[in-house]
Amino acid sequence: MSISENSASSPPAPSGGPKAGKRPPRKRPPLLRRLRNWLKSRLTPLVESFVGGYVRLSIWWLRLWPLSISSGGMAFWARLVGPFFPVTKVARRNLKAAFPEKSDAEITHLVRGIWANMGRLTADFAQQDQLWDYDPEKPDAGRIEVKGAEIFKRLRDDGRPALFFTAHTGNWELCAIAGAEFNVPGGVLYRAPNNRKAADLIEEMRAETMPYLIRAGRDAGRVMARMLANGEHLGMLVDQYWTNGPEVMFFGRPCATNPTLARLARQFECPVHGMRVVRLPGARFRVEITEELELPRDEEGKIDVQGTMQAVTSVIESWVREYPEQWLWLHRRWRP
Structure with a gap:
């Protein structure tokens, strides 16, 4: 049977009925919900x-x-x-x-x-624009100590991309400042606060002391891949819960973690280093960078994502055990 015959044999639509394909009118939300949305739209800018x-x-x-x-x-x-x-x-x-x-x-x-x-x-x-006073000629004279300064210099000059991971311990913002002060080309991934006014101010202050800032979002992956392809370096925090991320063990308990670092290392075959900042007495700090981590590989010889994130998480656990009061325990790292 042809299409025209099938159409002709169909019963006509009732008189006054809705036109074919037209959706029924959408119900309006309840009054309280409309009132709440109206108040939110008016109060949010004020807040x-x-x-x-x-x-x-x-x-x-x-x-x-x-x-x-x-x-x-x-x-x-x-x-x-x-x-x-x-x-x-x-x-x-x-x-x-x-x-x-x-x-x-x-x-x-x-x-x-x-x-x-x-x-x-x-x-x-x-006062983060005034914190850095490290002098390689007098490494013990200032507020900042650096453990691994020679690694920074090597990464700056070798022309290869590299990845850095850190955790919410000590004053983690100094990790990015250290990269900028040692002229290591690259950027840092960060999540902006929900408050736009505060986010703009924080970004403005960070821009004065840190390398290129990559705001987490849909375009972040493309930006990071382009930077690594150009031989630059990237730093990121990897110690918070990540929905549907690979499972790793942290303090003997399973938790989900962000696999971005390991995926980039696998894609670009670049070294991975750890960085942390230890808070010292007297408003002083020690910046530490590890040597390149030896990452686990799969049967094809490629960097294993889950295994790499476990290796990274184990390093972070050792940091936290050393200075437990300097880590951000206020975050729900473990979830059902």
Whole structure:
């Protein structure tokens, strides 16, 4: 039967009925939902402006003081007030699971130390354009120590791409600043805050001290691949939960992690180095870079993604065990 015959034999549409292919009218959302959306659209810009203004004012205030004073003051208040925030429960659960041998008093001491580090981070960020004072001629004279300066110089001059991983420990922002100060060409991947005003201010401050900033998003992968193809270097944080990421063991517990670093290493066959910043007494820091990691490979001789992320996570675990109060335990690293 032809198409025309089939069409002719179909019964006619009832008079006054809806036209073929026309969707029924969409129902309007309930009144309360419309009201909530309206309030959100009006209040969001005001809230963003308020938060952005508060951040800018706080930075201005903290820059008035020497770092040793502002850092100590912020640590005092964060240690005092921070444990009362609900997110502290996450830190306590994480610490008890990671260190079952520690007493409640020891866990409480670590929690206060974690909040103190967060307070010091705030003071550091306000003055991050003034933090770097490393002098290779007098490596022990300033606020910054560098362990592995010769590795930075070698990476700067070898003309090859390389990947760096770090974790939310100490003052992790100094990792990117170190790369820029040693003139290692490349960039860093970062996630911008949800508040646009605060995000613009933070990006503005980072741009003065850091290499090229790659905002996480749909285009980030293409940008990173192009930079590695051009022989540049990339740094990224890899110690947070990643939905549907490969499973690795961290403190004896399984967790999902971001595989981007390992996938790029596999694609470009480039070396992978670890970087961390250790917070030292007296508002001082030690920047450390590891030698190239020996990465596991599959049967075809290519870098194994899951195995590489396990090797990277094991390095991070060793860092955290050494200075547990300097890691961001407030994050839900382990999830069902």
